Amino acid sequence: AQTRLVDAVLEYIQGMSVVRAFHGDKAANQTLNRTIEETEQQNFKLERKRIPYNVLEQIVLRVTAVAAILLSIWFFLQGSMTLFTCLMVVVSAFLVYSELESAGEMFFMLPMIDASIDRVEEIDRAPRMDEGGSVQTPKHCGISFEHVDFSYGERKIIRDVSFTIPEGTTTAIVGPSGSGKTTLTSLMARFWDVDSGAVKLGGIDVKDYALDSLMHNFSMVFQRVYLLNDSIENNIKFGKPDATHEEVVAAAKAARCHDFITALPDGYDTIIGESGATISGGERQRLSIARAMLKDAPIIILDEATANVDPENEAELQEAVKALTAGKTLVMIAHRMKTVQEADQILVLDQGRIVQRGRHAELMQQGGIYADFVCSRRSAESWRIAERKSNEVKAEV
Structure with a gap:
């Protein structure tokens, strides 16, 4: 009770x-x-x-x-x-x-x-993840999935998925809601263990890594940002606890959040409350990007990293993300066309399976889910509000 x-x-x-x-x-x-x-x-x-x-x-x-x-x-x-x-x-x-x-x-x-x-x-009594791995440094930062299956309890999420992400390339994962996109990235960082198959980093199964040495290779920006009830500086330094104040400021500037931080009463010492309750969703997301930038890991996972960013700051943030990911392995879940079109490969997920893969131009010629997705996005982006002379408001494409 x-x-x-x-x-x-x-x-x-x-x-x-x-x-x-x-x-x-x-x-x-x-x-x-x-x-x-x-x-x-x-x-x-x-x-x-x-x-x-x-x-x-x-x-x-x-x-x-x-x-x-x-x-x-x-x-x-x-x-x-x-x-x-x-x-x-x-x-x-x-x-x-x-x-x-x-x-x-x-x-x-x-x-x-x-x-x-x-x-x-x-x-x-809950099943525990096997932590018997050793401290290892991968020879390269390529990621591969080999016939991976995964379930949440009895619910099957990932079904016989195989693909390779070469080192230093950008991979975009798209698909309908609930198709398993976020789950796929979670398996890369071993937040979950696969039911069958293998996920490998640098040719080594992620289960063979000690968890700390595995996570040393990943910087992640989650769709649902969680910030600690602490100062803004300490939240950014969470990605690199021994960072100097100058490094924190540089990361904040790169993530386009320095201006709103300095506008706060206590600047970088401002306590932002549990889960960042005292700042907006876009500001929280930019702080999480700054945190990932400060960690500077060789593999970057972005889960809708620009979903809550203001349109005015999106272009600048895209440039910052490009600078962050230069020469690194980038995996991103995105629905915005600007971020998807420039990817080296696009994986289209549907009901836990990869139904299409390739570059933007190739997938547009194939038709199917990706082409429909692009057309619907273009259609949605072309909507605007116009006012008639009679002061009636209508929606136009």
């Missing part, structure tokens, strides 16, 4: 904007109130179960303590007990039984402790 209460409160707080936008206040309040009432009932139920035992325990302990004191005094008056022993019994009657009372209070915590231990053991 307490776990459900915490979940309900967090859901209510985090989803408050959605609740207000869709006038769901009453339903949300009712759900939260039901959870609070359930927790209240469970707590009362637990306390009611404790009352008879507590009363019996208090009676036994109090009566026994008083009896021990009275008997010791009587024995002393009868001459069968010394004064020192009598006083020791009187003092012990308070100390010993108070400890027994505390033990009795803790007794009712045992079911909760038992339930908590069960949950910890359940986590402990």
Whole structure:
């Protein structure tokens, strides 16, 4: 009940904007109130179960303590007990039984402790990733997938995928939502282990690397940016903890976030709150790009890196990304045509399989999913708002 209460409160707080936008206040309040009432009932139920035992325990302990004191005094008056022993019994009657009372209070915590231990053991029984690899330096930074299958539980995500990303090239991964694009990049960095097949870096299976030595080769910009409740400088330095302030500023300038940082009251020392709650989505994404730039790893993975960037800054940021990725192996998930067209190879994913691969011109001639994707993007980008003389607003292509 307490776990459900915490979940309900967090859901209510985090989803408050959605609740207000869709006038769901009453339903949300009712759900939260039901959870609070359930927790209240469970707590009362637990306390009611404790009352008879507590009363019996208090009676036994109090009566026994008083009896021990009275008997010791009587024995002393009868001459069968010394004064020192009598006083020791009187003092012990308070100390010993108070400890027994505390033990009795803790007794009712045992079911909760038992339930908590069960949950910890359940986590402990979860399958663990094999970390038996060794520290290795790859001879090159090419990546290869060999007949890879992967599932989230029973749900199959990647199906018999094979491809090669040569060192120093740019590979774009496109496809419908849910086709497995982000999962594919996660497998490269071994955030998950494949069900079958192999993912190799420099010709060595990623499972043969120690995790730290593997991650040393990757800089990643995720679609959902997470920032720590710390200063902006420390968030950028997360990519390279021993970096100097000058290096942090250089990375921020390259990622086009220096100007908005210096406009903040405390500049690079500004605390941005949990998950970067005090700055915009585009600013968070640029900070994550600065963090990746500072790490300067040989392989760059960009998961919709420019999705939340302002149109005014997109062109500059594209140039910064080009400078960052010069001579490096770049893997990017993107839907914007500017970033996809210049890739050395494009992998088109659909339902966990690679259905097309090649350069932009080749795929456009083939038709299929990629050509449809490009046409739909061009069509969407050509929409604009125009105003008629009659002040009516219409959408035109």
